[in-house]
Amino acid sequence: MNFSSKLLEDAVAEFAKLPGVGQKTALRLVLHLLNQEKEDVEQFSRTISKLRNEIRFCEVCHNISDQVVCEICASHKRDKSTICVVEDTRDVMAVENTNQYNGVYHVLGGLISPMDGIGPSDLEIDTLVERLNNDEVKEIIFALSATMEGDTTIFYLNKRIKHFNITISTIARGIAFGGELEYVDEITLGRSIATRVPYENSLRK
Amino acid sequence: MNFSSKLLEDAVAEFAKLPGVGQKTALRLVLHLLNQEKEDVEQFSRTISKLRNEIRFCEVCHNISDQVVCEICASHKRDKSTICVVEDTRDVMAVENTNQYNGVYHVLGGLISPMDGIGPSDLEIDTLVERLNNDEVKEIIFALSATMEGDTTIFYLNKRIKHFNITISTIARGIAFGGELEYVDEITLGRSIATRVPYENSLRK
Numbered sequence: 001m002n003f004s005s006k007l008l009e010d011a012v013a014e015f016a017k018l019p020g021v022g023q024k025t026a027l028r029l030v031l032h033l034l035n036q037e038k039e040d041v042e043q044f045s046r047t048i049s050k051l052r053n054e055i056r057f058c059e060v061c062h063n064i065s066d067q068v069v070c071e072i073c074a075s076h077k078r079d080k081s082t083i084c085v086v087e088d089t090r091d092v093m094a095v096e097n098t099n100q101y102n103g104v105y106h107v108l109g110g111l112i113s114p115m116d117g118i119g120p121s122d123l124e125i126d127t128l129v130e131r132l133n134n135d136e137v138k139e140i141i142f143a144l145s146a147t148m149e150g151d152t153t154i155f156y157l158n159k160r161i162k163h164f165n166i167t168i169s170t171i172a173r174g175i176a177f178g179g180e181l182e183y184v185d186e187i188t189l190g191r192s193i194a195t196r197v198p199y200e201n202s203l204r205k
Numbered sequence: 206m207n208f209s210s211k212l213l214e215d216a217v218a219e220f221a222k223l224p225g226v227g228q229k230t231a232l233r234l235v236l237h238l239l240n241q242e243k244e245d246v247e248q249f250s251r252t253i254s255k256l257r258n259e260i261r262f263c264e265v266c267h268n269i270s271d272q273v274v275c276e277i278c279a280s281h282k283r284d285k286s287t288i289c290v291v292e293d294t295r296d297v298m299a300v301e302n303t304n305q306y307n308g309v310y311h312v313l314g315g316l317i318s319p320m321d322g323i324g325p326s327d328l329e330i331d332t333l334v335e336r337l338n339n340d341e342v343k344e345i346i347f348a349l350s351a352t353m354e355g356d357t358t359i360f361y362l363n364k365r366i367k368h369f370n371i372t373i374s375t376i377a378r379g380i381a382f383g384g385e386l387e388y389v390d391e392i393t394l395g396r397s398i399a400t401r402v403p404y405e406n407s408l409r410k
Contacts, residue, residue: 002301004276004294005269011256014249018234027295029223033253034260034269041257044219049250051216051235052243064210064239071209089209090232096207 001027060131062107062124064089072104079103081138085128085157087111087145095143103141106131111149112156120156128157132164139167146173172197206232265336267312267329269294277309284308286343290333290362292316292350300348308346311336316354317361325361333362337369344372351378377402 001023003009008030015026033041057063058070065071072078072092082103086092092105108123131137140161144150158168174192175184184192206228208214213235220231238246262268263275270276277283277297287308291297297310313328336342345366349355363373379397380389389397 001298004263004297005260005271007256007260007271008269008294010252014252017249019237020230020233025225028225030256031293031295032224033257036257038257042254044222045250045254045257047215047219048238048253049247051212052238052241052246052250055210055212055239058209064213066210066212088236089213090236092209093206 057107061105062109062127063092063105077102081136082141083128083131083137083139084141084143086143087150091143103139108153111144111147112153113149123153125157125160129160132161132166137164137166139169142168142170144170262312266310267314267332268297268310282307286341287346288333288336288342288344289346289348291348292355296348308344313358316349316352317358318354328358330362330365334365337366337371342369342371344374347373347375349375 001012003012011030011033012023012026015021015029016023018026021029033044056065056068058065058073059068060073061070063070063072067074079102083106084095084101084103085106085108086095087108087110089107092107095101095105106124106128108125108128110118110123112118112120112123132140142154142157144153154170162168173188174195175181175188181189206217208217216235216238217228217231220226220234221228223231226234238249261270261273263270263278264273265278266275268275268277272279284307288311289300289306289308290311290313291300292313292315294312297312300306300310311329311333313330313333315323315328317323317325317328337345347359347362349358359375367373378393379400380386380393386394
């Protein structure tokens with residue numbers, strides 16, 4: 001694209017670095033900002049800069065937090081003996097939204113992915129093992145994506161922690177609620193037959 | 206959504222104000238920025254702030270420009286007697302990309318849209334009339350979107366400038382090159398029959 005201004009070109013280049021944003025979308029966003037009040041754009045710019053510079057992570061679970069220890073880890077109502085291991089803060093939000101979980105979390109900050117150069121040392125794995133050493137943890141639940149990376153991470157984590165005397169579980173995989181059988185992919189359907197559960201168990205709340 | 210941090214919530218709210226960006230996309234973009242180097246995020250923030258504060262518009266055609274008069278208006282190679290009237294800088298880029306136009310531009314900065322509260326006085330219309338008064342303009346080409354707003358704007362502009370002794374034209378409308386008749390909508394096809402052109406003219410380069 002031929003831009004009529006260097007400032008415009010720079011701004012479009014910055015926006016185009018964001019995931020899922022191409023040159024055309026970037027230009028649309030930049031022109032939108034140009035139409036806003038100076039004050040509002042300044043606010044936008046300041047908020048982003050502040051976010052990156054002042055963000056903190058909970059000392060215990062490594063979720064994004066404004067305090068040293070996040071609300072969930074600090075709460076007396078949460079069951080500290082169950083830890084749900086998730087990839088990032090979005091997954092914490094997703095699990096919280098179900099209102100089905102009363103334990104605490106451990107945010108890995110990613111998944112093991114040799115293709116992207118992400119190894120175990122890049123993730124909060126040592127800190128998880130430390131938590132198991134110190135705390136009175138009874139159960140670990142892996143709530144990771146059902147992808148190659150998720151499975152690799154679970155495999156590795158399981159090896160690291162299986163010597164502890166705790167229950168290790170993963171969230172159930174199978175057909176989604178409301179899902180019609182004919183539209184379910186073969187792998188999911190096949191696995192959900194192989195890992196079938198007693199009917200009584202499927203009624204558990 | 207329940208955010209674990211106020212900083213995170215604020216940043217997501219700012220991104221969600223952008224057109225076509227919802228809460229989930231905003232969160233994805235913000236988490237992406239959190240994974241970047243501080244330096245890079247600072248650069249992103251600074252570029253946006255600089256853009257809004259230092260952007261200038263060409264005195265003549267009102268296109269975005271770093272100079273007082275933009276490159277196109279300042280060029281001796283461009284034909285100053287033909288003015289192409291467009292909505293915004295994206296349209297200038299689109300027409301420039303065709304390599305079919307050697308005149309100059311006039312950027313309105315929007316289209317007349319009573320629904321959005323945009324009237325003629327919000328656009329660069331008076332400055333266009335002024336250009337026609339002063340310069341030796343022979344032709345005006347309206348290259349505006351084929352929408353209600355575009356047509357309204359052309360209708361209004363035509364009334365304002367028809368007393369000048371200049372040719373007023375609009376870009377051709379009809380079926381797109383490569384378009385198959387059976388997939389063309391009825392209005393476009395109907396109008397393209399009504400406004401048919403002599404075969405000789407259709408071969409013009």
